[in-house]
Amino acid sequence: MLHTVNKSPYEKNTFESCIKHAAKGSAVLLIEDGVYAVLKGSAAAAKVQQAMGDITFYALEPDVNARGLKGKVMDGINLVDYAGFVDLTVKFDRVQSWL
Amino acid sequence: MSDEEMMEGGVQKKFCYINRKAPYGTIYALESLEVVLIGAAFEQDVSLIFMDDGVFQITKGQDTAGIGMKNFSPTYRALEMYDVEKLYVSEESLAERGLTADDLLVDVEVLNAEQIRDLMEQQDVILSF
Amino acid sequence: MKFTIQVNEGPYTHQASDTAYNFVKAALEAGHEIYRVFFYHDGVNNATRLTTPPQDDRNVVNRWSELAAKHNLDLVVCVAAAQRRGIADADEAKRNGKDADNIAPGFRISGLGQLIEGGIQSDRLVVFGD
Numbered sequence: 001m002l003h004t005v006n007k008s009p010y011e012k013n014t015f016e017s018c019i020k021h022a023a024k025g026s027a028v029l030l031i032e033d034g035v036y037a038v039l040k041g042s043a044a045a046a047k048v049q050q051a052m053g054d055i056t057f058y059a060l061e062p063d064v065n066a067r068g069l070k071g072k073v074m075d076g077i078n079l080v081d082y083a084g085f086v087d088l089t090v091k092f093d094r095v096q097s098w099l
Numbered sequence: 100m101s102d103e104e105m106m107e108g109g110v111q112k113k114f115c116y117i118n119r120k121a122p123y124g125t126i127y128a129l130e131s132l133e134v135v136l137i138g139a140a141f142e143q144d145v146s147l148i149f150m151d152d153g154v155f156q157i158t159k160g161q162d163t164a165g166i167g168m169k170n171f172s173p174t175y176r177a178l179e180m181y182d183v184e185k186l187y188v189s190e191e192s193l194a195e196r197g198l199t200a201d202d203l204l205v206d207v208e209v210l211n212a213e214q215i216r217d218l219m220e221q222q223d224v225i226l227s228f
Numbered sequence: 229m230k231f232t233i234q235v236n237e238g239p240y241t242h243q244a245s246d247t248a249y250n251f252v253k254a255a256l257e258a259g260h261e262i263y264r265v266f267f268y269h270d271g272v273n274n275a276t277r278l279t280t281p282p283q284d285d286r287n288v289v290n291r292w293s294e295l296a297a298k299h300n301l302d303l304v305v306c307v308a309a310a311q312r313r314g315i316a317d318a319d320e321a322k323r324n325g326k327d328a329d330n331i332a333p334g335f336r337i338s339g340l341g342q343l344i345e346g347g348i349q350s351d352r353l354v355v356f357g358d
Contacts, residue, residue, distance in 0.1 A: 001220060006244070006358075017119070017151055020191075021216045032243045062250075082254035089352050090229050090260075096117070096225045097355040099236070112348055127236075130269055133308060137340040141348065224347040226234070227355050 002092035006032035006099065009044035018098045019047065024054040029080070029088055031060040035067060040074045052076055060085060112223040114143045118153035120228060122171070123163065128156045129171050131228035136174075139181035146222070147178075148215060149207070150189035153228075154196060157188075159204045175205050189215060231255055232346030233265045236357025238273030239288035240281070245274050248356040249291060256299055264302045264346040265292075267335075269357065272310045275303070277332035289332050296334030303335045304342045 003022050007014040015030075015037050022028055028051075030037055037044040038059050048057055061079040064070060073079070080088065089095050116135055122128040138145065149157055156175070163170040178186070188207045193199060200209055210218065219225065233252055237244035252262055267274050279289040296303050305315060311324070317337050321329040331337065347353045 006247075006356075013151060014119075020212050021219065023216050023220050031247060060247075082250045083258060085251055086255045086258055086260065089231075089354055094222060094225055095352060095354050096219060097227045097357070099119070099227050099355070099357045110348060114344070114347065126269060130309060134268075134340050134343065138344040141341070141344045143344070143348070224353050225355075226343075226347070226353070227357075228236075 001026045002088050002095045003028045004095065004097045005030050005034035005037070006097075008033040008036045009047070010036070014098045015044065016047070019051045019055065022051075022055050026054075027056045027058060027088060027092060029058040029060065029085065031063055031085070033067075035059045035063045035069060038064075038073050038077045039069055040072050045074045048074065049076075058084070058088065112143050113146070113221060114138065115146045115148060115219065115222040115225045117219075117225060117227045118147065118149050118156055119151040121152040121155040122161070123166065123168055127228045128153070131226075132156075132171060132174055134226065134228075135178065135183060136181060139178075139183055142182075145183050146185040146187060146218065147183065148187045148189070148210075148218065150192045150215065152192075154188055154192045154198060154203075157186075157203045157205055157207070158198065159202055172204060178205070187215070187218065229352065230261045230263045230350045232263050232343075232350040232353045234343060234353065234355040234357070235265060235267050235271040235274060236269040236355065238270040239279065241270075242358045244356040244358060245271065245288055245292075246286075249288070249295070251354065251356070252301075253295065256295075262299070262301055263350045264304055264342065266343045266346055267303070267305045268309055268340075268343065270313065271357070272305045272313050272315045275305045275310070275315050275332050275335040276330045278330050279332075293332050293334040301334070305331070305335050305337045306343070307337050307339055310337055 009015040058078045120127045161172040186207045235248045316329045317331040318329045
């Protein structure tokens with residue numbers, strides 16, 4: 001399953017709820033304000049790091065760049081564009097948008 | 100496809116509504132319930148999950164007289180008549196909020212995070228509100 | 229692959245409609261089929277042709293209309309959500325005794341059943357919202 005998260009981890013518990021309920025082998029794509037979770041050295045990045053063994057993390061690059069996070073994304077995050085977003089929804093059987 | 104999977108007029112899919120927002124502060128809970136009620140006519144295999152602040156949608160004792168909005172919580176009790184009977188609630192979300200199943204106005208099955216994870220993995224279509 | 233897209237937020241306040249638009253465009257470019265785009269909650273505000281953004285900004289509403297015209301998209305606005313928020317086509321305006329309609333080209337007003345049906349008919353349902 002593909003999960004998307006569009007909230008900053010500092011604003012709502014959306015990101016936390018998502019990683020708590022994402023099964024092993026699933027993917028989490030951070031979009032919109034969700035991309036703040038992968039800012040290098042941040043509190044949320046530590047949580048991403050912890051979950052990385054079981055979950056593959058992606059971030060939407062246009063959203064990363066728009067927010068000035070280019071070059072500040074933690075290691076191990078796969079950056080995708082909108083075409084890559086579409087590909088992920090094809091690759092996984094279903095999409096759960098954490099709003 | 101087996102006969103069981105074929106319904107009148109087409110395929111039966113597993114539809115899951117994930118409710119994570121409290122009522123009244125925003126309209127999402129009410130309009131989500133409207134989707135569930137309309138969706139019931141399509142005779143799909145429907146599950147509702149209440150988690151995070153979504154558990155507040157189905158707590159007893161809601162009284163909206165003072166805010167001039169309609170109290171739509173009794174409608175959750177009517178879901179049974181629409182054959183929407185699979186209601187699940189997050190154990191952790193209840194506990195975090197100091198609630199138990201006794202505080203809820205409908206019969207639900209309480210699930211832990213792992214069980215919710217498994218349930219979500221079994222779905223065909225997930226509608227998130 | 230066949231997609232139904234749900235858009236839950238109006239233009240400009242939240243990025244959801246922009247993300248949905250960029251997703252739909254990329255899906256079409258990759259050769260996928262967009263079975264339907266369903267506008268719900270404040271998402272119905274994507275359908276008012278009275279929107280007038282500053283000239284140096286994107287026009288979210290026109291952009292949907294143009295994409296619909298180009299790719300024959302089915303843009304559906306939920307009738308109940310639209311009535312609450314004052315989005316009407318000519319028929320709806322007449323039925324409810326209103327003096328004007330405001331729906332943009334390419335959008336149509338219909339029931340919530342269209343969302344469920346989209347979920348049944350499509351391979352994927354992707355929700356954008358807040």
